[in-house]
Amino acid sequence: MWDFVAATVAGAFAGVFFEYYFRRHARLISRIPEATPAEYPDDGDVEAARDNAGEHGARRSVEEVKDP
Amino acid sequence: MSNSGLSSVVESRRLNALLAGTLLLFLAIAALGQFLDGDLEWAGFTAAVLAIGLVPPVARRRPTAMLPWEVLSIAAFPIVLRALVAGETVGGMTFSGRIVTYVAVAAAALLIAVELDVFTTVKMNHRFAVVFVVVTTMAASGIWAVVRWLSDVLVGTRFLYDGDPSTSSRRR
Numbered sequence: 001m002w003d004f005v006a007a008t009v010a011g012a013f014a015g016v017f018f019e020y021y022f023r024r025h026a027r028l029i030s031r032i033p034e035a036t037p038a039e040y041p042d043d044g045d046v047e048a049a050r051d052n053a054g055e056h057g058a059r060r061s062v063e064e065v066k067d068p
Numbered sequence: 069m070s071n072s073g074l075s076s077v078v079e080s081r082r083l084n085a086l087l088a089g090t091l092l093l094f095l096a097i098a099a100l101g102q103f104l105d106g107d108l109e110w111a112g113f114t115a116a117v118l119a120i121g122l123v124p125p126v127a128r129r130r131p132t133a134m135l136p137w138e139v140l141s142i143a144a145f146p147i148v149l150r151a152l153v154a155g156e157t158v159g160g161m162t163f164s165g166r167i168v169t170y171v172a173v174a175a176a177a178l179l180i181a182v183e184l185d186v187f188t189t190v191k192m193n194h195r196f197a198v199v200f201v202v203v204t205t206m207a208a209s210g211i212w213a214v215v216r217w218l219s220d221v222l223v224g225t226r227f228l229y230d231g232d233p234s235t236s237s238r239r240r
Contacts, residue, residue: 003170004209010174011205015198018181023197026136028186031084034124034133035186 081132088134091144092121098147109216109227110150113172117143120179124187139182146172173212177204 022028029035095118102111121140124133134140150168181201184190192200216227 003166003213004206006167006170007173007209008202008206010170011177011202011209012198014174014178014205015181015201018178018185018201019194019197022136022139022182023185023194026138028136031081032133032136032186033081034128034130036189 084137085132085134087137088121088140089131091137091140092118092134095121095140095144095147098144098151108219108225110147112215113176113212114147117147117172117176117179120176120183124183128187133187135179135182135186139179143172143175143179146175170209173208174201174205177201177208180204180208 095114099111099114099118102108102114105111121135121143124135125131127133146168150172153168178201181197181204185192185197213228216225219225220227220229
């Protein structure tokens with residue numbers, strides 16, 4: 001029973017980390033060419049971000065493209 | 069984020085694929101080592117993490133379709149940590165590696181969440197993303213317990229049941 005409670009607490013930390021790092025700051029779309037743009041609300045913004053991405057990654061984030 | 073040399077290195081596609089591939093290779097070696105060592109429970113868990121990590125490159129048939137190296141290192145961390153601390157005694161206290169198990173299960177759930185978020189068209193809003201990882205962790209924890217129980221019943225291992233009928237009912 002306590003194992004499940006502890007795992008749930010660990011999961012809560014993992015969830016916050018997932019949202020704040022992997023979805024907001026890691027800019028995965030620039031380094032994983034096969035990534036789908038589903039995490040972004042507007043596909044047009046993602047295409048603009050892709051256009052600005054070179055071999056070594058995006059030079060401008062999606063937020064910057066939205067509001068240059 | 070600034071346009072520094074460090075960010076360009078961190079965001080390099082080739083570097084990500086290389087680091088992720090190295091971590092997957094490490095997981096494969098760790099699973100084999102644990103299996104040969106007789107630690108079937110963790111060998112199975114490590115093999116499951118390896119299988120989850122291999123899904124994107126196998127499904128897309130491209131070596132660059134790797135998960136971010138950060139999430140794979142988070143998944144590999146508990147496996148390394150357990151190998152280092154389990155059974156060690158510090159100041160009269162023996163580490164069982166139990167806390168590492170919780171971290172490992174949460175890391176596996178994080179792996180699945182990142183995989184769905186990056187490689188599928190699943191859309192999650194911010195709150196649901198957090199709740200999704202929590203629920204996936206709970207699900208992974210439940211599956212882990214069921215797999216251990218099935219192994220005890222079908223294969224005769226002693227992961228949950230220690231062989232003493234008088235203690236099996238009191239443990240829960």
